[in-house]
Amino acid sequence: MDQVQHSKPKLLWLQSITCNGNTHSFLNHPDLFSILSHFEVVHHPVLESDYTIADLTALKVPCDILILEGSFVEKGLTKNGVEVSQMIAHYGNEAAHIITAGTCATFGGIFKQKDPKHISGFCFDHEQQTKRYEQFASKLISLPGCPIHPRWLSYVLMMLSRGHDIALDTLHRPVELYGYTVHTGCTRNEYFEWKIDTKGYGLKEGCLFYEQGCQGPYTRGSCNKILWNDTSSKTRVGTPCFGCTEPYYPKNRLFVTRTNMGIPATMPLGVPRRAYLTLTGVVKSFKIKRFSQRLLEYDQ
């Protein structure tokens, strides 16, 4: 390897209990190799890298930036006979930055369901700090998502490679990415404002918050700002947001809005129930013709 390459930050991608979803999502980044060219990829689960799994488990790999993927368990998950938790502790200490990529690594996520008592995120168990938090908090960046959007990770990596500070919230999520709700930028916002529900999945018209279980108004994420495949998002194509970036993901009955006597059980983020209900009562009193019509009258 030449001198220039060695001066680049060393990037180590380490997997715990995972479905590979974040790994694969990142492979969809249109500028993947351009981004990775700013780093020395010392180990990656599917890309060719400098060190083997044997080097990794021997705790011999240098590491500046550690990307963790998958839920965390203290005991019982080994690679090459070595506890993954031990590897994470070692490389976590070595690294200048730790990125938990995905909801599993950040909060526990899907794989926590298997053994909720023992499986968690690396530094958070849902929203609670784990015992590792104190030790690693100063270098921790949370990127929840199931999976993460490739551009969320590239944003963090490029900021780190240029030595920029990343503003984080209390759960260590970059504010630039998670300061918004998924509702922000949804093409159905007019229907939300006028409380017009959609008549089915996949339709262009109507809002999915009232019947179809959309969690966009109280889920932090920029899915409707930084589009998936640079093209679209779940809610734009007519599928509810499942709240996959949230500490308590996954919830059940994802396609149904839970209501109490017709009132949504969860309010939009930070909106007092009285304010929401007052607004809803007023808005529902009006019938706006445009919102009751199809956008494209294909079937007429």
Add this chain to the structure above:
Amino acid sequence: MTDKKALKRESIIQAALQLFSSNGFHKTTIPDIAAKLGMSVGNLYNYFSSKDILAQEIIKYTSEVLGEKIREVNMLDVSAKEKIHKIVEIYFSMAQEKPEMIEYFLRVYLSNREVFSDGCEGMVCVSGFITEIMIFFDDAVSSGELRNQDFFSAFGLFMGYLGGMVFLKGEGVLPKDISYYIDDISRNIYYALKA
């Protein structure tokens, strides 16, 4: 608005409320209301530009007064069963002490829809009251005390019942004082809605 103006505005609302409720909306004129208050017709128009607008402001006002009382019940840390009892009590004691408020709702608001069609569409002018009823239902279903169902099927049972009783009182056909019915009616509503 200065305090003095706000007080004057409220006194107009209350005078008009009484006249509309007892004499009917169409038989009550702006000069009647002004005369009751000892103010000039011209000055009254400074506060409300038309009789229709005054009528709309009155329904907002009564809805907010009632909503404020139910809000106090919603803030209490008591069971839904007790809250139902308190709401029935509030509604019936209002019918006793300020009959014009409930009469206005039943005999002016519900009976003269054309007056309210532009400005008080749907729930626009009664949202102060409806919002608190929604919050009561939401809490009671969340706590598992009341059965989850469509809002209007529950709302109709609760408020239709109370409105009906007050209407019968207004017609003078109730053999007993309306407060006599509070316990039984509260129990009936609770058993009809409970989980």
